[in-house]
Amino acid sequence: MINIQFPITSKDTEMETTSTKVSVWQRHVAVLAFPFASHPPVLLSLVQKLASAAPTVVFSFFNTGKSNRALFSELSCDNIRPYDVSEGIPEDYVFAGKPQEHINLFLAVAEEEFRRGVKVAEEDIGLRIGCLVVSAFIWFSSQMAEELNIPWVSFWSAGACSLSAHFYTDLIREKGAELKGNSLAPDNEVDDLIPGLSKIRLGDLPGGVLFGHLDSPFSTMLHNMGRTLDKATVVLVNSFQGLDIDLTKNLSSKFKSLLNIGPFHLICKQKPSSKYDEFSCTSWLDNQKPRSVAYISFGTIGRLLPDELVALAETLEETKTPFLWSLNKDSMKLLPDGFLERTTANGFGKVVSWAPQVQVLEHIAISVFLTHGGWKSVSESIGAGVPMICRPVFGDQQMNTWMVERVWGIGVRIEGGKFTKDGTRCALEHILPLDESLKKMKERIEALKELAQEAVGPNGSSNKNFRTLVDVVSGATL
Numbered sequence: 024m025i026n027i028q029f030p031i032t033s034k035d036t037e038m039e040t041t042s043t044k045v046s047v048w049q050r051h052v053a054v055l056a057f058p059f060a061s062h063p064p065v066l067l068s069l070v071q072k073l074a075s076a077a078p079t080v081v082f083s084f085f086n087t088g089k090s091n092r093a094l095f096s097e098l099s100c101d102n103i104r105p106y107d108v109s110e111g112i113p114e115d116y117v118f119a120g121k122p123q124e125h126i127n128l129f130l131a132v133a134e135e136e137f138r139r140g141v142k143v144a145e146e147d148i149g150l151r152i153g154c155l156v157v158s159a160f161i162w163f164s165s166q167m168a169e170e171l172n173i174p175w176v177s178f179w180s181a182g183a184c185s186l187s188a189h190f191y192t193d194l195i196r197e198k199g200a201e202l203k204g205n206s207l208a209p210d211n212e213v214d215d216l217i218p219g220l221s222k223i224r225l226g227d228l229p230g231g232v233l234f235g236h237l238d239s240p241f242s243t244m245l246h247n248m249g250r251t252l253d254k255a256t257v258v259l260v261n262s263f264q265g266l267d268i269d270l271t272k273n274l275s276s277k278f279k280s281l282l283n284i285g286p287f288h289l290i291c292k293q294k295p296s297s298k299y300d301e302f303s304c305t306s307w308l309d310n311q312k313p314r315s316v317a318y319i320s321f322g323t324i325g326r327l328l329p330d331e332l333v334a335l336a337e338t339l340e341e342t343k344t345p346f347l348w349s350l351n352k353d354s355m356k357l358l359p360d361g362f363l364e365r366t367t368a369n370g371f372g373k374v375v376s377w378a379p380q381v382q383v384l385e386h387i388a389i390s391v392f393l394t395h396g397g398w399k400s401v402s403e404s405i406g407a408g409v410p411m412i413c414r415p416v417f418g419d420q421q422m423n424t425w426m427v428e429r430v431w432g433i434g435v436r437i438e439g440g441k442f443t444k445d446g447t448r449c450a451l452e453h454i455l456p457l458d459e460s461l462k463k464m465k466e467r468i469e470a471l472k473e474l475a476q477e478a479v480g481p482n483g484s485s486n487k488n489f490r491t492l493v494d495v496v497s498g499a500t501l
């Protein structure tokens with residue numbers, strides 16, 4: 024069921040006659056979001072940039088009501104119209120607490136919901152859809168674009184490495200079937216498994232590619248996505264020229280068009296919202312020594328196991344490492360007794376439920392980022408030149424960690440893959456300001472930062488790619 028709480032109808036953009044609606048918009052673009060984690064805000068920031076570059080195009084943004092309410096509470100833009108689609112939760116449904124339950128429910132109704140929603144928006148705006156811009160996860164919308172004979176733009180908010188793993192899932196599984204015994208162990212590092220990547224540890228492939236629940240709705244969605252990407256008019260990647268040269272070259276030869284339009288937070292820089300630093304993180308950082316503070320965050324959905332959380336907290340306290348920790352409220356309850364009071368009173372620690380991460384990473388006081396290796400966190404850290412200690416949790420995070428540690432040499436994986444007191448102490452020692460390995464990581468990440476800055480400069484590759492995207496979306500080219 025479509026539950027339209029919006030759009031915000033503007034009288035001067037749409038004229039009603041007695042029999043028909045006549046739109047003054049030149050083109051209507053439907054945007055289909057994957058309504059979980061940080062996916063909707065990222066897609067919306069792309070749409071905001073497109074909407075300002077193409078003011079005669081109107082964008083219908085389809086997303087669940089809950090997510091739309093959060094996104095549009097402070098945003099009102101004449102040519103972006105939010106439309107709510109159902110979360111797919113049947114009435115009287117009792118959650119069983121299974122992983123990805125919300126996602127599975129949504130996926131079961133998503134295609135029908137988006138199709139119905141597009142019809143409503145067409146009627147409402149008075150203009151047929153001329154282009155689809157979708158989260159890459161919404162792979163089934165390629166069929167809608169084909170039926171309507173319109174461009175289909177697929178947005179992958181992560182990096183080329185994980186995109187390749189999904190694009191080459193069939194090939195990886197074929198090669199995996201040839202590996203026997205120990206060769207198929209997660210710790211085995213295999214050469215040339217993925218075109219464009221010289222080596223990968225099998226256990227670092229995204230879950231559901233070779234190991235895990237290969238037939239779960241989420242794995243099936245990613246598998247289908249990989250099989251459909253070559254139909255896209257354009258595949259957008261949140262990366263930049265020079266970061267993954269061979270992977271990008273290979274994928275570009277397989278797709279109709281691949282456009283790197285990242286790092287996304289630099290290309291789509293936005294005015295911070297009024298609550299962007301409600302816990303005064305930046306002013307707290309202003310009072311810390313340069314390159315002294317560890318910033319800690321595990322993204323929008325990642326959670327540490329309770330024993331890891333305690334091990335990390337105790338090690339920070341014992342080593343007196345200054346830290347700024349973005350931690351959800353439920354996890355705060357798991358911190359050791361008195362930890363918050365002691366670290367706050369001593370002035371070397373701050374725990375908040377949300378930090379303005381991009382600004383925090385760019386602050387001179389930050390020395391290292393303890394992260395789950397979510398792609399946006401990795402690219403924001405590169406954009407700020409801050410080395411990482413990674414504790415990947417799921418999805419592409421293992422593979423991103425492989426790239427950070429083994430390919431780019433700009434961070435380390437936490438020993439044993441989990442926070443223990445010894446492993447955390449060891450990792451924190453590596454990133455002390457005078458440590459040789461930190462200096463090398465810092466040099467390498469500064470070089471990548473420079474490439475990223477070039478790419479987003481006025482004549483940089485990501486900016487040029489963005490202009491190409493505007494042409495596709497606004498109908499100037501196909």
Ligand SMILES: O=c1ccn([C@@H]2O[C@H](COP(=O)(O)OP(=O)(O)O[C@H]3O[C@H](CO)[C@@H](O)[C@H](O)[C@H]3O)[C@@H](O)[C@H]2O)c(=O)[nH]1
Nearest residue numbers: 060061180181322323324349377378380397398399400418
């Ligand atoms: O206190 C906080 C915590 C997070 N963030 C922002 O939230 C985003 C987090 O994104 P990301 O690092 O990509 O993690 P997830 O939200 O977990 O992202 C999901 O989507 C990514 C692809 O877009 C995948 O790489 C991840 O594995 C998947 O979990 C970043 O932009 C952060 O700047 C803040 O601004 N403040």
